[in-house]
Amino acid sequence: MNNINPPIFIVGAPRSGTTLLQYMLKSHPEISLPTGESHFFIPIYQRHAEFGDLKVKENLKFLLTEIYNARPDFFDDDFHGIKFDINILSDQLHALKTSTIPDVISTIFQMNATAEHKKYWGEKTPYYILHLPLIKEMFPNARIVHIIRDGRDCAISMLERRWDLRIYNIYHAAYTWNKYVRSGKDFGINNPDCYFEIKYTNLLNSPHKSLKALCKFLNIEYNESIINFERSNESGKTPLLTRPLQANNTQKWRNHMSIKELQIFEAMAGSTLTEYGYELSNPCASISKFNHLVYEAHIKLCDIYFNFFRN
Template structure:
């Protein structure tokens, strides 16, 4: 039996890149961000067992109204017609909410000619414990990236007001994910470092594919030729994934952040950076001075 796969991580850590790479697999289909599982599970009593048309209609309607991102809705990610979604839900009934949701992911994968599905929603890292209980056989891939690069990218995207809040977002999400992941164990939880992915792509992907139980394909490293097939929003934020993998993307912060900015990030998230084997560069005293100065 196939085990659901969830790709998570702090935003701007490389989850989109990994999604596009793995979508070159002949086995795995990963749609856009979903962000509805926990939200709509609150209404599972209303959906019943999905055996009745009105129950299926309510679920589809809620998917159409639920924002996956600021600009997208959850139903659209499946690229299913209303009749296709209705048929998928009817076929799996009677089912609980989680089985019904999985049936839509599965129908979406089958429509793309693939047997398996995964979900790539970075914010699910904040729901890791809940998802692990909702899908007891699910596997989780946590994409990790140096918090200084993430903070820089979050600021560039306009998603955080200052470097400290960006560092705090990274620290909170990654810390939570690693703690829950360690509780899940190696059979269900896998950490993939962005830096390994861009500097040793084939080796990193072969290891990941073995753990996922899918076959590695050289086509994965040609992901950039099909990027626009998988990105339909915020192209300016993902333009780099349309280029071949380049190891220079790792540790860009070393050239782009000031010493004060680095010290501010390391003051907020230094312990976690060190825990994940990212070398700290600011003396402890300088990190304290940067805090006082700000």
């Protein structure tokens, strides 16, 4: 049953607008998107040898147990079509003769979509952008949607949630943003037919145009419900999900980043910013070897603190 309908993966650097795009697309009458993030696709797939022959029902049950235990809150709170009942699902999947981990995942998500009366299933976990070749191996006809936001604005938002995201300073934020965006770009160069980039600024400033282009890429008819998407009342979600789109939610870095922070960020990620058309405040920005060492040491110390006192 794997990939009867092409799955949709929303990816991007942290705080790039992936959640906003997730809620917009899930409002389309044909697209099912859980409201959380799965996180388990890659680690479970990398453990495939542990699960043995999935045609054996007990092995299938073991796999389903590990999938559920990896993200119980995701399946209990964010999966809105079916209940993740291991016994029922193992019976259904066994009857369908699913024999691979991607088949199992795809079938469960497709069941969830069907229960929501939708045709396509999708998923939003930003860090999957670092594993897109593996995602394509798992789901050969997957459609990858990469949302890109000015990294300096991402950095401000990342550092507001530094302990949640474990991104501790401007150097760390620049490195992370650059790594994520370059990973997506490199994949897209080699896989142009299944990869689509959408800029956060365009999504806010010209949503109809941007989303019509996205729907064309997905080969799905555009529907106004994407613009008039269902808002979230959850306090933990991004504020943009509780109010209309705000075109001015850009270039926050001009008022919220110091000259030193801008210098560090642009020294680390300036070429990628320029490639995507973002104006640099200092095209000649550089970072000394000493500052590299100081920021790296700070990251390690914060990790030690997190592991011993906050975890």
